[in-house]
Structure formats: structure tokens, C-alpha cells
Amino acid sequence: MTQNQLIAKKKVAPLKSVPINSQAIGVFDSGIGGLSIAKCIHQNLPHENLIYVADSQFAPYGDKSSANIIERVNKIADWLINQQVKAIVVACNTATVSAIDQLRLRVSIPIIGVEPAIKPAAIHSKTQKIALLVTEATAVNTRFLSLVNKHKNGAEIYIQPCAGLVELIEQGLYESEQCRKRLNALLVPLLQSNIDTLVLGCTHYPFVRQLIQDIVGDKITIMETAQPVTEQLARQLEIKGLLASYEHISQQCFFSSKISHEQAQLMSVLFGKNVSLQQLPAL
Helix, strand or coil: CCHHHHECCCCCCCCCCCCHHHCCEEEEECCCCCHHHHHHHHHHCCCCCEEEEECHHHCCHHHCCHHHHHHHHHHHHHHHHHCCCCEEEECCHHHHHHHHHHHHHHCCCCEECCCCCHHHHHHHCCCCEEEEEECHHHHCCHHHHHHHHHHCCCCEEEEEECCCHHHHHHCCCCCCHHHHHHHHHHHHHHHCCCCCEEEECCCCHHHHHHHHHHHHCCCCEEECCHHHHHHHHHHHHHHCCCCCCCCCCCCEEEEECCCCHHHHHHHHHHHCCCCCEEECCCC
16 A cells, blocks of 8 residues: 555545535544544444544643643534534543533534443442543543542442553554553552453553453453444434435545554554545644
């Protein structure tokens, strides 16, 4: 595959003058992590158009202030709305806990967020000891902490910030020895606390799920949120009459605020099909 095939030079025209149910679903993240959500959406709703935005110029969001995250979220959402998307999936846990409430007040289309699977984890756990792997920003976010307290159902929750993990995944090092060592340092202390359930609280982390499973073993249940998010999106589209018809042949468009040949290659691997990556306009 040539570089020109991976990185498109020409901007994609907005999906205009088409029936509203054929308009795209916008999906965005600070980088490539949201592809774990976008891939699940594509697999379950194959007739839907997708516009994916990797805000890699500003990644990771996990070390940014809430004010900076809100500013970026609003700019990207406004750009997606200008592309006439019919719904937006905030495919980033950090962006969800920091910015989704105000975003829903700003726009009228369905906004679907990503939140750690605390409630099902609390129901599932036998030891009532649950670990949440999250970014640094999520770990101290008041909305996130309120969700933990609301849904923990008496369980003991270990919140583990994972500094540096998103950056390793963004660099394509999600199967590397460096990544394994980082995960080992994070996970071994949690195992010593007798946890039996581990929640992946960042959309990047499913891409290191196998490494995590190798470290924690088969007796630890790992939970993520791609399927519940997809199901919630489908429910909202159905309620509002926005589901694409089964005859519709879908297309997927990919944008990045920091485009590179290496990122296009990595996104192609993670999404499971060739990605023609385009430059996101300066926002």
C-alpha cells in the first residue's frame, strides 16, 4: 500500500443533500483509542456512514485541564455538526466525564458518551473488589467519582491512573515489552488487593486487553464499554427514526489533527480495514 493510498490529499465533502437517516455518525477521540468504539459500531451497524476524528495534535486528553478538554470537545463537535452528522459518539472516557454534560446542552442531536462499566462490574464481582484503569484526568474528575459512588453498590473500588499508557498505544507499541512492563507495574499491586473484576476506563485500553489478560490471568473478569455504547447509539437512532436503511452502502471517513503515514497504517490495523486518513482542518 502506498503512502498516497493511506493518506488522502483531498478533503471529503460534507454529507449533504441526502436523507437524514443516511447522514453519518460522528465519532471522535483524542487519538486512535476511539477506534475500539468505531469498529464495534461498524460491525453492529454496518449500513451506517461514519466520520471518525482522531484529535492527535492534542493527545492525550488525560493530562489536560477540564477547561482545555471542553474547548476541544466543543470545537470538534461543531465541526462534525457542520458535516451534518446525525449523532455524535464521544468515544473517549476523559472527554465524556469532562465535557459531555455541557455538550448536550449546546446541541440538539443525540450525543452518546463512554463511561466505565462500574455498575455491571459491581453486580458481577464476587469479592466486591473492583479495579478501574483510567487516565489521570478521569481519576480526579468529580463527575466520574460521583458515578463510582453511585454505582459501586458497596464494592471496594481501586482507581488506577495509567500515566503513559495512552502514549504507548498511540505510538503503536501496544504489543511491546515496554507496554507489558508498564502494565505489569500497574496491575500487580491490584492483584494483591484480591480484585476479581477489572474495568477498562479508557477507549485506548482494549487494544492492550490481551497483554492485560496475560498478566492478570483468566480468573479476573475484564470489562469494557464498546458494545453497550453501540447498543445505546442504536436505541437513540431508532427512537428518533435515524437508522440507515439496510440497502444503504456505508462509507467511513477518517480525519486526524496530526496526520502521518504511520498513524494511517496503525489505524488501518486497529480498525480492520484500509484507512484513507485526511487532515482535520485547523479548529
